[in-house]
Amino acid sequence: MSDFKTAGDLTSMFAQIKELPKTPCVRCGTVYRGKEDGFVCSDCIEKAKNKKQEEVNKNKRINYLIVNSFIPKRYITAAFKPFNSVQKEVAYYLVDNFSKRPLDTSRDMLIMGNMGTGKTYLSCAFALEMMSRKQINVKYTTEQEIVSLFTRKEFKQLNILKNAQILIVDEVGKRRDTPEWLKIEFEELLSYRFNEMKPTLYLTNLIENDFYMAIGERMTDRLRETDVMKFVFDGDSLRGRG
Ligand SMILES: Nc1ncnc2c1ncn2[C@@H]1O[C@H](COP(=O)(O)OP(=O)(O)O)[C@@H](O)[C@H]1O
Numbered sequence: 299m300s301d302f303k304t305a306g307d308l309t310s311m312f313a314q315i316k317e318l319p320k321t322p323c324v325r326c327g328t329v330y331r332g333k334e335d336g337f338v339c340s341d342c343i344e345k346a347k348n349k350k351q352e353e354v355n356k357n358k359r360i361n362y363l364i365v366n367s368f369i370p371k372r373y374i375t376a377a378f379k380p381f382n383s384v385q386k387e388v389a390y391y392l393v394d395n396f397s398k399r400p401l402d403t404s405r406d407m408l409i410m411g412n413m414g415t416g417k418t419y420l421s422c423a424f425a426l427e428m429m430s431r432k433q434i435n436v437k438y439t440t441e442q443e444i445v446s447l448f449t450r451k452e453f454k455q456l457n458i459l460k461n462a463q464i465l466i467v468d469e470v471g472k473r474r475d476t477p478e479w480l481k482i483e484f485e486e487l488l489s490y491r492f493n494e495m496k497p498t499l500y501l502t503n504l505i506e507n508d509f510y511m512a513i514g515e516r517m518t519d520r521l522r523e524t525d526v527m528k529f530v531f532d533g534d535s536l537r538g539r540g
């Protein structure tokens with residue numbers, strides 16, 4: 299006896315399948331025969347798996363960005379919620395300038411103001427938003443840190459700062475006794491970013507003219523030429539109110 303089906307057998311098999319009720323996949327609605335009610339088709343199962351994997355990858359990337367952003371621990375949970383009207387104005391402009399247009403068209407920004415007025419807080423909070431919402435590579439640093447990296451010849455670290463999509467340079471001009479060659483290196487780094495059209499956000503406690511002294515003549519001309527966007531955080535220190 300043979301297991302081969304005759305043409306007649308096959309016809310009746312197909313007829314039987316055709317008799318089976320049609321059931322839609324609960325996700326995509328594609329109709330299949332011979333499935334139980336409430337089933338999910340293999341296409342939809344595959345799609346869900348991929349989506350979950352994408353989500354996992356995205357969260358890994360965000361985590362990586364934040365851990366490697368050099369944002370100080372004190373500000374690592376900063377919430378992007380402006381405290382007062384000047385912070386609100388700056389927050390609005392940060393979003394407009396960095397998140398609503400291609401980054402190579404973003405303007406450099408300068409936030410001045412006394413100690414404790416929220417310059418670092420608001421900038422770090424914004425950086426965290428850019429990393430988690432748009433997976434933009436934002437790095438935080440200070441003039442002091444850049445100078446010290448040059449002194450230690452940490453060129454790999456310097457390259458990371460040089461090439462960040464957005465760089466926050468805090469405490470510009472705080473250091474007073476920087477040797478000339480280090481000032482030039484600092485200026486070179488800023489100049490490289492400027493030429494590569496990578497936007498930089500400068501923070502300083504200094505008044506405008508002293509800030510320009512700190513970044514050097516060449517960078518001053520460039521920032522003036524491109525009309526760096528300036529803001530002043532005034533008022534009393536916000537420390538202790540957070
Ligand atoms: N938008 C804000 N939301 C919550 N806390 C804030 C905000 N702005 C400032 N602060 C508080 O004020 C303190 C001083 O701000 P900070 O950014 O360190 O000042 P600056 O960098 O201007 O010297 C912060 O530690 C924080 O507690």
Ligand SMILES: [Mg+2]
Nearest residue numbers: 417418419468
């Ligand atoms: Mg600060």
Ligand SMILES: [Zn+2]
Nearest residue numbers: 323326339342
């Ligand atoms: Zn489906």
